Amino acid sequence: MAQLLRPLLSSLLLFSALFGFAYPAAVTALASLAFPSKAGGSVVLVGQEAVGSSLIGQPFTRPESFWGRPSATAPSAYNASASGGSNLGPLHPRLLKAIEARVEALRPFDPEHARPIPIDLVTASGSGLDPHISKEAAFYQVQRVARSRGLSEKAVRSLVEQHVEGLWPGVFDEPRVNVLLLNLDLKNMEQTGVE
Amino acid sequence: MAAVAQYGAYFAVLVVAAVPLGHYIARVYDGQASLAQRLLGPLERGIYRITGIRLDEEMTAKRYAFCLLAFNLAGALVVYLLQRLQGYLPLNPAHRGGVDPFVAFNTAVSFASNTNWQAYGGETTMSPLTQMAGLTVQNFLSAATGMAVAAALARGFIRRGSGTLGSFWVDLTRGAIYVLLPLSLLFAGLLVSQGVVQTFEGSITVKLVEPQESAAGQTITEQVIPLGPVASQVAIKQLGTNGGGYFNANSAHPFENPTPLSNFLELLAILLIPAALCFTFGSMVKSRRHGWVLFATMVALVIPPLLLCAASEHGGNRALADLGIDQAAGNMEGKEVRFGAFTSALWATVTTAASNGSVNAMHDSFTPLGGLAPMWLMQLGEVAFGGVGSGLYGLLMFAIIAVFIAGLMVGRTPELLGKKLEAYEMKMAALVVLLPSAAVLVGTAIACALPAGRAQVLNPGPHGFSEMLYAFSSAANNNGSAFSGLDATNRFYTLALSLCMLIGRYWVIVFVLAVAGALGRKNAVPVSAGTLPTDTPLFALLLIGTVLLIGALTFIPALALGPVVEHLRLAAVAGGAP
Numbered sequence: 001m002a003q004l005l006r007p008l009l010s011s012l013l014l015f016s017a018l019f020g021f022a023y024p025a026a027v028t029a030l031a032s033l034a035f036p037s038k039a040g041g042s043v044v045l046v047g048q049e050a051v052g053s054s055l056i057g058q059p060f061t062r063p064e065s066f067w068g069r070p071s072a073t074a075p076s077a078y079n080a081s082a083s084g085g086s087n088l089g090p091l092h093p094r095l096l097k098a099i100e101a102r103v104e105a106l107r108p109f110d111p112e113h114a115r116p117i118p119i120d121l122v123t124a125s126g127s128g129l130d131p132h133i134s135k136e137a138a139f140y141q142v143q144r145v146a147r148s149r150g151l152s153e154k155a156v157r158s159l160v161e162q163h164v165e166g167l168w169p170g171v172f173d174e175p176r177v178n179v180l181l182l183n184l185d186l187k188n189m190e191q192t193g194v195e
Numbered sequence: 196m197a198a199v200a201q202y203g204a205y206f207a208v209l210v211v212a213a214v215p216l217g218h219y220i221a222r223v224y225d226g227q228a229s230l231a232q233r234l235l236g237p238l239e240r241g242i243y244r245i246t247g248i249r250l251d252e253e254m255t256a257k258r259y260a261f262c263l264l265a266f267n268l269a270g271a272l273v274v275y276l277l278q279r280l281q282g283y284l285p286l287n288p289a290h291r292g293g294v295d296p297f298v299a300f301n302t303a304v305s306f307a308s309n310t311n312w313q314a315y316g317g318e319t320t321m322s323p324l325t326q327m328a329g330l331t332v333q334n335f336l337s338a339a340t341g342m343a344v345a346a347a348l349a350r351g352f353i354r355r356g357s358g359t360l361g362s363f364w365v366d367l368t369r370g371a372i373y374v375l376l377p378l379s380l381l382f383a384g385l386l387v388s389q390g391v392v393q394t395f396e397g398s399i400t401v402k403l404v405e406p407q408e409s410a411a412g413q414t415i416t417e418q419v420i421p422l423g424p425v426a427s428q429v430a431i432k433q434l435g436t437n438g439g440g441y442f443n444a445n446s447a448h449p450f451e452n453p454t455p456l457s458n459f460l461e462l463l464a465i466l467l468i469p470a471a472l473c474f475t476f477g478s479m480v481k482s483r484r485h486g487w488v489l490f491a492t493m494v495a496l497v498i499p500p501l502l503l504c505a506a507s508e509h510g511g512n513r514a515l516a517d518l519g520i521d522q523a524a525g526n527m528e529g530k531e532v533r534f535g536a537f538t539s540a541l542w543a544t545v546t547t548a549a550s551n552g553s554v555n556a557m558h559d560s561f562t563p564l565g566g567l568a569p570m571w572l573m574q575l576g577e578v579a580f581g582g583v584g585s586g587l588y589g590l591l592m593f594a595i596i597a598v599f600i601a602g603l604m605v606g607r608t609p610e611l612l613g614k615k616l617e618a619y620e621m622k623m624a625a626l627v628v629l630l631p632s633a634a635v636l637v638g639t640a641i642a643c644a645l646p647a648g649r650a651q652v653l654n655p656g657p658h659g660f661s662e663m664l665y666a667f668s669s670a671a672n673n674n675g676s677a678f679s680g681l682d683a684t685n686r687f688y689t690l691a692l693s694l695c696m697l698i699g700r701y702w703v704i705v706f707v708l709a710v711a712g713a714l715g716r717k718n719a720v721p722v723s724a725g726t727l728p729t730d731t732p733l734f735a736l737l738l739i740g741t742v743l744l745i746g747a748l749t750f751i752p753a754l755a756l757g758p759v760v761e762h763l764r765l766a767a768v769a770g771g772a773p
Contacts, residue, residue: 088680
């Protein structure tokens with residue numbers, strides 16, 4: 001029995017110290033040296049104030065902003081403390097009703113749009129914190145945003161184009177736009193435009 | 196086409212990385228990894244000195260299994276006690292109370308058995324001490340346990356007339372510090388470079404750009420974003436086929452998986468060691484062709500479900516056809532834009548091919564056939580890649596059955612790698628294959644029959660049945676992913692799924708070690724004209740057929756009741772029929 005207990009208990013203790021404490025502490029120390037901003041959550045500052053993380057989506061509902069994806073987090077959308085998706089299956093009546101309601105909410109803002117609505121604008125993401133929308137979903141909203149802000153469509157469209165990102169679009173990922181960063185730049189553009 | 200390029204690149208990179216790693220792991224278990232031993236040898240020897248582990252100890256199969264079970268039991272007990280007592284322990288800034296005893300038991304079994312099924316409510320229940328000293332530690336140790344069993348089984352094939360299989364303590368230590376630790380450090384660093392957070396700070400609070408009105412009429416002006424030592428945990432959760440996330444949304448959360456590149460790295464980490472162990476086995480039994488046959492078998496079993504899942508998810512949700520929506524991007528409910536339908540389908544396939552179970556999209560919201568693919572891969576018994584170690588020894592049990600079937604067909608005594616297979620090995624292999632499958636079907640049937648089983652599903656109709664079938668498939672095969680609409684926190688599910696996880700892990704390990712011990716005692720039989728060559732494409736086909744046949748006969752009726760019925764209903768809705 002002693003031949004079992006000593007290696008069992010002492011190795012469990014040692015491995016707990018090694019993998020439970022030393023390993024995460026070592027990674028944290030290295031991360032804070034090599035990538036301090038990323039390790040700390042990629043915080044976006046405006047002046048001295050933290051206005052978000054470039055990786056975490058925020059709710060935008062005003063007509064003059066680009067809207068992100070619907071979010072299924074509880075109790076309110078984009079609650080970063082409770083990430084998650086809707087878990088509704090493709091035939092769940094609640095899903096179909098929610099998507100219909102989102103379509104109806106989008107249409108009146110763009111009555112002249114004949115184009116169909118990009119799917120990501122009416123479906124909730126897996127995390128509920130998706131920071132991106134597809135390039136198509138951003139272009140879909142250009143008319144509304146330009147009109148609401150009194151800006152030219154061309155100027156807003158070119159701002160969107162500057163924000164399109166993708167590692168290797170079409171192969172590894174789809175072209176997309178970070179909604180928070182786009183809206184912050186949109187604010188800047190308006191301010192500089194007034195001056 | 197784009198998807199094919201991505202999938203091709205993924206498997207190409209996987210092979211290039213897995214082959215040398217596999218040969219390295221073989222040297223680790225033989226104590227011949229000289230460069231690594233020069234660097235980490237002092238750590239290994241220090242551990243042996245303190246623990247009294249003897250490097251030259253030799254264990255019988257029975258002793259090996261006994262030490263393994265005792266060690267895993269002790270580990271589970273620590274996780275259980277940490278959860279129950281966390282309210283009285285340090286490193287608990289949010290003052291979280293003890294976890295519910297049933298959920299705590301379920302979680303302890305889940306992490307010790309390398310399943311990482313999460314009945315607990317994500318970051319809201321566990322103190323940082325429990326996460327680090329309990330869950331992260333088991334991520335390493337459960338993975339090292341699986342690899343040790345695979346190494347012991349390989350020794351059963353190598354050794355001639357020997358009663359022993361090596362030392363569990365030495366195999367455990369070597370796998371953990373020479374394989375898992377360096378790879379975890381490497382991947383954790385790469386993940387931080389992509390934006391995965393790594394800090395001991397609890398959270399940050401930011402001011403929303405656009406304050407929002409909540410449903411209750413209050414104005415929300417802030418967003419509280421939890422942080423933590425995430426990269427270090429995500430690295431081992433992927434490498435060790437564990438899968439338990441730091442956040443509730445797992446690898447769909449931008450802080451666990453922020454970019455397409457981090458996604459690619461995590462996908463690679465999921466299959467890296469299970470793939471490498473095929474080549475480890477080939478290297479240990481001195482027949483590298485056998486390693487390639489096992490690897491090719493695994494890839495061949497994974498490709499068809501991958502293509503089914505990709506096509507189905509890319510096809511979108513036909514129930515939305517009349518709403519004026521552009522579904523060119525596919526079924527995006529529960530998916531992230533930075534991954535999209537094709538990449539999410541690859542992840543769903545890879546995470547269930549391995550017994551990993553982390554997710555980058557919500558499987559519950561997949562199309563019926565898109566959700567069938569991951570369920571099918573788990574139901575094959577987690578042998579097409581499978582868990583670290585457990586995938587390899589699981590597939591070798593199927594190989595024993597395949598050789599036996601072939602032997603019956605041609606009327607010869609079955610042999611594998613020079614070892615004659617007799618009634619004892621066959622019985623053990625059959626027990627390994629049958630009981631977890633029975634646990635899935637019986638468990639699902641009981642859940643359907645009991646109100647405590649039915650009341651917990653989220654989705655109505657056949658999809659609700661799929662939620663139950665998925666849960667038992669996941670638990671009994673130690674995967675850990677879920678159709679998360681199912682609320683598995685009640686007593687019935689915590690206990691039933693715990694039992695399934697125990698069967699899927701320890702029942703299997705005990706009989707695999709019994710086979711290893713029996714093989715080790717045998718002497719080699721010389722290769723003759725009657726020997727079925729087991730290092731050829733023909734044998735790979737036979738092995739694929741055996742796995743598919745057993746899986747198909749067992750699970751196709753159950754799958755017909757869930758995803759297949761749902762698929763037909765969806766087609767009927769889209770076609771305008773009632």
